[in-house]
Amino acid sequence: xxxxxxxxxxxxxxxxxxxxxxxxxxxxxxxxxxxxxxxxxxxxxxxxxxxxxxxxxxxxxxxxxxxxxxxxxxxxxxxxxxxxxxxxxxxxxxxxxxxxxxxxxxxxxxxxxxxxxxxxxxxxxxxxxxxxxxxxxxxxxxxxxxxxxxxxxxxxxxxxxxxxxxxxxxxxxxxxxxxxxxxxxxxxxxxxxxxxxxxxxxxxxxxxxxxxxxxxxxxxxxxxxxxxxxxxxxxxxxxxxxxxxxxxxxxxxxxxxxxxxxxxxxxxxxxxxxxxxxxxxxxxxxxxxxxxxxxxxxxxxxxxxxxxxxxxxxxxxxxxxxxxxxxxxxxxxxxxxxxxxxxxxxxxxx
Amino acid sequence: xxxxxxxxxxxxxxxxxxxxxxxxxxxxxxxxxxxxxxxxxxxxxxxxxxxxxxxxxxxxxxxxxxxxxxxxxxxxxxxxxxxxxxxxxxxxxxxxxxxxxxxxxxxxxxxxxxxxxxxxxxxxxxxxxxxxxxxxxxxxxxxxxxxxxxxxxxxxxxxxxxxxxxxxxxxxxxxxxxxxxxxxxxxxxxxxxxxxxxxxxxxxxxxxxxxxxxxxxxxxxxxxxxxxxxxxxxxxxxxxxxxxxxxxxxxxxxxxxxxxxxxxxxxxxxxxxxxxxxxxxxxxxxxxxxxxxxxxxxxxxxxxxxxxxxxxxxxxxxxxxxxxxxxxxxxxxxxxxxxxxxxxxxxxxx
Numbered sequence: 001x002x003x004x005x006x007x008x009x010x011x012x013x014x015x016x017x018x019x020x021x022x023x024x025x026x027x028x029x030x031x032x033x034x035x036x037x038x039x040x041x042x043x044x045x046x047x048x049x050x051x052x053x054x055x056x057x058x059x060x061x062x063x064x065x066x067x068x069x070x071x072x073x074x075x076x077x078x079x080x081x082x083x084x085x086x087x088x089x090x091x092x093x094x095x096x097x098x099x100x101x102x103x104x105x106x107x108x109x110x111x112x113x114x115x116x117x118x119x120x121x122x123x124x125x126x127x128x129x130x131x132x133x134x135x136x137x138x139x140x141x142x143x144x145x146x147x148x149x150x151x152x153x154x155x156x157x158x159x160x161x162x163x164x165x166x167x168x169x170x171x172x173x174x175x176x177x178x179x180x181x182x183x184x185x186x187x188x189x190x191x192x193x194x195x196x197x198x199x200x201x202x203x204x205x206x207x208x209x210x211x212x213x214x215x216x217x218x219x220x221x222x223x224x225x226x227x228x229x230x231x232x233x234x235x236x237x238x239x240x241x242x243x244x245x246x247x248x249x250x251x252x253x254x255x256x257x258x259x260x261x262x263x264x265x266x267x268x269x270x271x272x273x274x275x276x277x278x279x280x281x282x283x284x285x286x287x288x289x290x291x292x293x294x295x296x297x298x299x300x301x302x303x304x305x306x307x308x309x310x311x312x313x314x315x316x317x318x319x320x321x322x323x324x325x326x327x328x329x330x331x332x333x334x335x336x337x338x339x340x341x342x343x344x345x346x347x348x349x350x
Numbered sequence: 351x352x353x354x355x356x357x358x359x360x361x362x363x364x365x366x367x368x369x370x371x372x373x374x375x376x377x378x379x380x381x382x383x384x385x386x387x388x389x390x391x392x393x394x395x396x397x398x399x400x401x402x403x404x405x406x407x408x409x410x411x412x413x414x415x416x417x418x419x420x421x422x423x424x425x426x427x428x429x430x431x432x433x434x435x436x437x438x439x440x441x442x443x444x445x446x447x448x449x450x451x452x453x454x455x456x457x458x459x460x461x462x463x464x465x466x467x468x469x470x471x472x473x474x475x476x477x478x479x480x481x482x483x484x485x486x487x488x489x490x491x492x493x494x495x496x497x498x499x500x501x502x503x504x505x506x507x508x509x510x511x512x513x514x515x516x517x518x519x520x521x522x523x524x525x526x527x528x529x530x531x532x533x534x535x536x537x538x539x540x541x542x543x544x545x546x547x548x549x550x551x552x553x554x555x556x557x558x559x560x561x562x563x564x565x566x567x568x569x570x571x572x573x574x575x576x577x578x579x580x581x582x583x584x585x586x587x588x589x590x591x592x593x594x595x596x597x598x599x600x601x602x603x604x605x606x607x608x609x610x611x612x613x614x615x616x617x618x619x620x621x622x623x624x625x626x627x628x629x630x631x632x633x634x635x636x637x638x639x640x641x642x643x644x645x646x647x648x649x650x651x652x653x654x655x656x657x658x659x660x661x662x663x664x665x666x667x668x669x670x671x672x673x674x675x676x677x678x679x680x681x682x683x684x685x686x687x688x689x690x691x692x693x694x695x696x697x698x699x700x
Contacts, residue, residue: 137598147534150542184497184586192500192583217590221598233542234584236534238591240567245595248487248571249631253603256627257620266619273613277606281599 004034005321007314008090008099011041012068013106015304018042021105022049024301024310026056031311032318035059038099041086042066065089069110071303078110079117087111091118094296101297101317103288105310108300112148115291115298124333125293127152129160130232130300131167132289134242135280136223142168142177143220143228146289147236157181157198157229161207163292164227166332170323171316172226179207180215180225182234190214198229205336246281288313290320292329297321354384355671357664358440358449361391362418363456365654368392371455372399374651374660376406381661382668385409388449391436392416415439419460421653428460429467437461441468444646451647451667453638455660458650462498465641465648474683475643477502479510480582480650481517482639484592485630486573492518492527493570493578496639497586507531507548507579511557513642514577516682520673521666522576529557530565530575532584540564548579555686596631638663640670642679647671 009025011018018041025037036059039046043064050057067085069078082088087106093099095118104111108130116128131144144164149156161179168177181199183191188199191214202211212225220228220238230238257263267274279285283302287309291298297320301313320326359375361368368391375387386409389396393414400407417435419428432438437456443449445468454461458480466478481494494514499506511529518527531549533541538549541564552561562575570578570588580588607613617624629635633652637659641648647670651663670676 135598135602137601150534182587184500184583217587217592218594218597220591221594230587233534234587237532237567237580237584238587241570241588241591242567242595244568244571245592246599247568248485249596249599251487252485252627252630256623256630259623259626262619263623266616266621266623269612269616270607270620271616273606273609273616276609277603280602280606 004036005032005318006036006038006099007317007321008038008040008093008102009314010087010090010102010104010106011039011046012086013104013303014301014310015071015105016306017105018045018049020305020307020310022046022053022056023307024314025060026053027307027311028314028318029056029059031315035318036061038063038090038093040065040090040093041068063089063093069107071107073107073110075107075109075113078107079113082110082114088114088118091115091296091298094298095119100321101299103299103301103310103313103317105301105303105305105313108147111298111300112291115294119294119296119298122293122295122330122333124337125159125163127156127159128291128293129163130289131164131292132239132286133172134239134286136221138223140172141220141223141226141228142172143230143235143239144292145230145232145235146239147232148291149232151233152194152231154194154197154201157194157231158201158205159293161198161202161227161229162332162336163329164229165207165210166325166329167290167292168226170325170328171319174226176210177226178210178212179227179229180212180219182220182228182230182238183214183216186214186216243283250278250281284309284312286312288316290316295326297326354386355382355668356386356388356449357667357671358388358390358443358452359664360437360440360452360454360456361389361396362436363454363461363653364651364660365421365455366656367455368395368399370655370657370660372396372403372406373657374664375410376403377657377661378664378668379406379409381665385668386411388413388440388443390415390440390443391418413439413443419457421457423457423460425457425459425463428457429463432460432464438464438468441465441646441648444648445469450671451649453649453651453660453663453667455651455653455655455663458497461648461650462641465644469644469646469648472643472645472680472683474687475509475513477506477509478641478643479513480639481514481642482589482636483522484589484636486571488573490522491570491573491576491578492522493580493585493589494642495580495582495585496589497582498641499582501583502544502581504544504547504551507544507581508551508555509643511548511552511577511579512682512686513679514579515557515560516675516679517640517642518577520675520678521669524576526560527576528560528562529577529579530562530569532570532578532580532588533564533566535566536564544581593633600628600631634659634662636662638666640666645676647676
């Protein structure tokens with residue numbers, strides 16, 4: 001395959017932009033030699049960075065703008081006044097078909113609002129969801145929504161299951177991902193109404209054979225299922241709790257190792273193994289949350305990440321592009337449209 | 351202080367009852383020499399266990415019943431048919447004033463339903479909450495609700511803040527606990543309506559000076575605040591996600607240590623430090639979820655715990671009793687009653 005892929009980068013987004021964005025692209029280029037970059041942002045700032053990286057400069061073009069969305073800007077304000085911002089122009093490059101995907105480490109709310117406007121929703125999906133994958137005892141799983149929607153109804157949750165399923169198949173390469181809905185118990189009668197209703201509806205779709213049912217919080221790190229469906233409030237809190245707990249345990253471990261001389265000696269022997277251990281829970285490895293349900297690919301990098309983390313976010317965008325995520329999702333949504341419409345009718349008839 | 355405290359134990363509740371209950375009491379007795387036990391359950395099973403522990407037998411009395419609530423019993427069924435169950439009689443001993451607190455490792459839903467009926471709600475509290483404490487980077491924090499209420503309104507959240515505050519003061523011994531409401535962002539405009547409304551109302555109470563505002567999932571293990579307020583759905587999922595993540599990181603650590611010979615040698619030096627590390631995240635140490643908002647003390651032990659875990663649940667019940675949790679809470683609720691009524695009126699007027 002020699003077709004080249006163009007990825008649009010919001011070079012001005014993120015706490016340490018533009019450096020981490022350009023350096024992240026530099027790292028990503030090693031991994032993906034067939035990728036070109038559209039660097040959207042202030043040329044006066046981007047050019048000197050590219051001058052030091054001639055290999056990257058060769059596969060990069062700059063789309064100049066001196067406007068950028070601030071990290072604390074309200075999404076509504078960013079939408080109105082940011083039409084020429086680096087974030088918006090990167091997304092517009094995707095909607096116009098110039099670029100295959102956009103990656104930004106900027107303001108999440110603004111990126112979501114702009115992505116909805118620029119890329120539009122796919123038919124059959126009412127609201128976009130934020131998805132990401134993360135390490136588990138069995139490998140990697142996908143969870144969504146991670147914060148786009150603080151409240152969700154059963155329809156939203158059913159749609160998130162469809163989105164997560166296609167994402168797991170195209171990006172994690174799973175043939176038949178198992179799906180679970182996050183709840184406070186495994187029994188059918190447990191939990192919130194919308195969660196119970198979503199389970200009932202999903203049992204009537206093509207996902208039924210792979211629907212595990214309800215999963216609990218500890219099933220997330222266990223890897224009980226490949227796709228975890230949640231409303232954005234619960235999903236966001238679960239994800240951040242997991243990240244924080246992982247850091248806490250690492251902190252306790254460090255304190256214990258430093259507690260006595262014997263342990264410090266042992267640490268010297270253990271260092272290579274602990275480096276491997278740390279890399280398994282390195283949040284940079286799982287950087288790159290994806291907005292699903294839109295007509296194009298938009299990846300959100302963590303705002304505080306470094307170049308390696310940003311390179312991984314680019315990696316997610318490239319994987320989705322190469323594996324034809326949007327095309328697969330469109331085809332699938334057309335197929336299920338009739339099924340979903342039916343379940344909708346059933347639900348009304350009940 | 352030589353006054354003796356009587357704790358009622360549901361000896362038949364839990365996966366490994368009655369053994370872990372009696373053995374747990376045996377461990378607790380060492381720590382709390384001034385505590386007596388009311389062992390509620392099947393005398394034919396309890397007596398042989400006590401015969402092997404004469405020290406414990408001396409401070410124990412048996413309240414015989416051959417009925418027990420099954421672990422899979424529906425709360426409504428348990429309520430109707432379990433009036434003579436060990437769980438119910440243990441709670442009734444508290445409501446009658448015979449015992450100071452009840453501890454059970456049985457069916458959570460049944461225990462909650464029975465506790466509400468037997469111990470009644472305190473005036474000013476609409477719904478009980480499940481609370482527990484857990485390790486953080488700064489020490490220990492309290493979170494509630496952990497699953498009693500899958501949906502909550504702003505009133506419930508405000509009441510949970512009051513309950514959690516008194517709990518943190520009496521059990522963790524904090525003079526002025528800081529309070530946070532679990533949300534998806536720290537900004538005032540973020541999150542669900544009931545969460546934002548609860549923050550506004552709490553700013554009008556005596557807790558205002560100690561209200562940190564919103565906290566996110568990673569603030570739980572960080573220990574950003576002493577008391578975390580959440581609805582039972584979110585709180586339950588956050589707690590279980592933290593427990594599961596802690597196990598996952600431990601699992602990764604073990605795999606890394608076993609990955610090569612050098613690391614195994616290092617482990618020998620590190621063993622004492624790692625034992626200390628493990629004890630810091632040992633879930634048995636934080637066993638004992640408390641039902642708050644009731645007119646008496648009811649502690650729920652994890653159903654799958656061992657004797658050491660059950661002893662810790664007894665410890666929570668003893669701490670609450672000795673530190674006069676119910677009396678403090680009653681007094682506080684009377685004081686805030688007028689404040690809460692006012693905020694209620696304000697809210698209507700708005």
